[in-house]
Every structure is written in structure tokens, then in C-alpha cells.
Amino acid sequence: MKLGDLEVATLDAIWARDETDARALHAQIGEARGISLSTVQSTLERLYRKGLLTREKVSHAYIYSPAETRETVMARLVDEALGRFNSRSHDGLLAAFAGLTASATPETLDALEQLVRKARRAKGAAE
Incomplete structure (x- = not known):
């Protein structure tokens, strides 16, 4: 699954609002980007077809809601990115993540x- 910048902005806006229609979303993110309704x-339709929105x-309009949580989508994207490197070793991912935390608040x-x-508690309880 690949997500473009507009798709990510759309998902962010819908996760923040929980639901929206195309006109409200256009007013929120479309006008500032100079894009048409x-x-x-079209972006909402693509995300719906990808299974990320319901x-x-x-009346005459669709009301869109998230089909998955932000965390679930992010986990899927990370898992797919790791899979592209034909390795399930998390050493590289952990090193990159540790580097990112150096600038974290x-x-x-x-x-x-x-x-x-x-x-760790959840893993301990499962074992």
C-alpha cells in the first residue's frame, strides 16, 4: 500500500474529525492546497477502495469515516516497508528509530x- 501526501493529509483530517464529507474536507485541506473539490x-474514493475509509x-453525499486506526495503518506501512527489503530483521529499523529518538522531546x-x-506487560501476560 502506498500513500501519497494528499492521501496522508486526508487520513489525518478524518482521524481528527472521525467523519467528514468531501465538501467539508475540501474546505479544511483542499482550499489551502489549491486543489479542486x-x-x-477522487482521493476519498481511492482511500475507500484501499479499505482505509468506510x-x-x-442524502446526495457520502460521509467518510476511518476504517482503521492511525496506529494500525502506520504498523501496516512499516511492515510493508520492511518486507520490501526481503528481511524480517528489525536491526535496521531499530537503529533508524533510535536515531530518530535523539531529537525527540x-x-x-x-x-x-x-x-x-x-x-512488555501484554507480552508477559500472553506467555
């Missing part, structure tokens, strides 16, 4: 520590 509609027809590092602790 039909471009926003939609419900209300203390709050981000605290959040990361909490996530690691939570993952």
Missing part, C-alpha cells in the same frame, strides 16, 4: 517508554 473526492450515503520519550512498558 473533485480532486478531494462511507455511508446521506522529553514528552515523546516518556510516551515511548510507556508504550514499551505496556507492550
Whole structure:
């Protein structure tokens, strides 16, 4: 699965709002980018076909909602990126991640520590 910049911006906007239609999304991100309503509609359609959005027809318009959480989509993208290197070794990923944390804020590092602790507890409970 590949996501372009507009697709990522669209997903971010929908995750923040939980649901939206094309006109509201165009007002939120399309106008600032100088793109047309039909471009926003096409982007929503692509994300729907990729299984990342659900939609419900209300009157004459579709209301779009996220089909997956941000975390699930990010995990899928990382897994697919690792798969392209024909290796499941996480050494390179961990080294890259450690490099990124060097510039992280203390709050981000605290959040990361909490996530690691939570993952270890879940793994311990599963074993």
C-alpha cells in the first residue's frame, strides 16, 4: 500500500474529525492546497477502495469515516516497508528509530517508554 501526501493529509483530517464529507474536507485541506473539490473526492474514493475509509450515503453525499486506526495503518506501512527489503530483521529499523529518538522531546520519550512498558506487560501476560 502506498500513500501519497494528499492521501496522508486526508487520513489525518478524518482521524481528527472521525467523519467528514468531501465538501467539508475540501474546505479544511483542499482550499489551502489549491486543489479542486473533485480532486478531494477522487482521493476519498481511492482511500475507500484501499479499505482505509468506510462511507455511508446521506442524502446526495457520502460521509467518510476511518476504517482503521492511525496506529494500525502506520504498523501496516512499516511492515510493508520492511518486507520490501526481503528481511524480517528489525536491526535496521531499530537503529533508524533510535536515531530518530535523539531529537525527540522529553514528552515523546516518556510516551515511548510507556508504550514499551505496556507492550512488555501484554507480552508477559500472553506467555
